[in-house]
Amino acid sequence: MQPAPVMPKTWRVDTKPHKFCPGCGHGLILKCLGEAIDDLEIQSRVVYGCDIGCSLLSWDLFNLDTVQAHHGRTTPVMTGIKRARPELICIAYMGDGGGYSIGVQHLVSSAMRNEKITVIVANNTQYAMTGGQMAPTTLPGQKTETSPFGRDPGTTGMPFRGAEMISSIVQEGAYVARGSIANLRQLTGYLKKALKNQIEGKGFSFVEALSSCPTNWRTDAARTWEFIEKDMAGYFKVGEIKIPGRGEVTADA
């Protein structure tokens, strides 16, 4: 008999295996999130919100009270819950399309109001659920279904650095970081700090996680890792960007 895979305590066993494609980054990010919740022992106080995008597949992933919201609207739904019941720990999990495109106004406004919620954006450089269209995060020259000849920054702009944008508008007390599925221990650490920031009521907390989508990238394992570690990490710097009490931190820190 094969040993049972190690799962965070907060994961539901009866809904496993999860529904993400093989090689998908979502499962890894949510494993880190599960471990962070385990370590902080907050399972009974968390409300988890997932967006429409491949994150929607996590609606029954955890043993957590969960809301699968409308595309791009997870942030205001979680804001609504937090404002009404501040003792709850509210997590909004979404893709880069949901967070940086259709839902960007909510992300900006909740960061500006310093909402005491935690927003996590899985950046896989495109709209995965709908079949791989260009997203704000698509890299220059990257081919997608709506940039079939490669993303042209001349007509579509440059990729959106969400974590840096958020860090430039939040006030003291906010926590902002960018992790990657290439370093899970570090990512879990960032998620833990973000949640602690919320628990301590310091301010808005935000983590972007560089993620993979071999299905739409049409990459094998080697190229998938290369894309995350070289192409993506070259443009989206991994590290903590804003830590309460320490002001702006340079990426790479």
Next chain:
Amino acid sequence: MSEKAVTEEKRVFMTGNEVVAWAALAAGADIMYGYPITPQNEVMHYWTRLAPKYDKKFLQTEDELSAGFATAGGVMAGRKAFTATAGSGSVLMQEPMAMAEMMRLPTVAVLQQRGGPSTATVIYSQQEVTLTTIGGNGEGMRVVYSTAGHQELYDYTIKAFNTAWKYRFPTFVLGDGYQAKMREPLTIYDPETRGISLLEPEPFVGKEGEPGKDRPPAQYRNTFNLEEELYEKVMSDIREFEKVAPEIAEYESMETEGAELVVIAHGIVFRAVREAVANLRQQRFRVGGFRPVTLRPLPVTQIKELVAGAPKILLVESSYGQMARLLKEVACGSATEISTFFKPGVGITAGEVEARVKEIIKS
């Protein structure tokens, strides 16, 4: 001048989304604005591949609000602009389309209905009828063509641009996920070789000459100070809409003459009705079928005649009565017995229609 996309008549076998992209090219559309949503995505995918070849443009916007408002901007600039969306995207599309109604902008939107409410399914429904016909905070001054297959998707997408630019009411082609994703044979053609002349777009803003000197400035507003002012504006649009409605309205009918029962459906559901009516006729049931092709404006005269003539009506649709509500308003006051067969978000087969008809006739 870029070369024409469709020059000679050709039999093709395509998905509906591909058909829409080709039809938009054949109609001389200049620019598409869109945001990904299933089951509409491939309209954008084909358009982005075809566009550079024919000197056309595309912009992927940050959401459907933006896609709709950018489409409004495109037509104001004097270009044939269009967008395509579905489901929760159709909901967001209401805000820009309300502005288009207010400013009488000839926007064209292709909607491939999916399940609702909210995200629901990416597959199919007829649940965007209320939204598309009378959504928004206005009076529903819009034209809505509900297609029943790929040939019609081609024909009516082309027609939508002409209708929009002729009457200056926002115009919609209402398809669904089945039509979007299914492959069917059809004939594509250059509309001009069939005697359909394509209307030329005209700019609303950015016209020739210096404003205030060579011409009055072109100024469009979206607000009014007084109730009476707004009333005048809205009523004048309504009067115009009502005047042209009979010209725009279209329908299809089969075997309604002397029928004991007429089945009414729109869009792809009417294909099940066609088959059911043919089968029932063979079994000597006096049954007919009727289909409003335009859901806005409705073919009112024909519907009134129908309900006056047929003792029984059966309304069939893949929603819980969105078409039925529109029709009942027209039929109000008639003595006809109206029955329904509603399957919100689910496809309907000829066999199901046949069974329901027999149930009604035998009862």
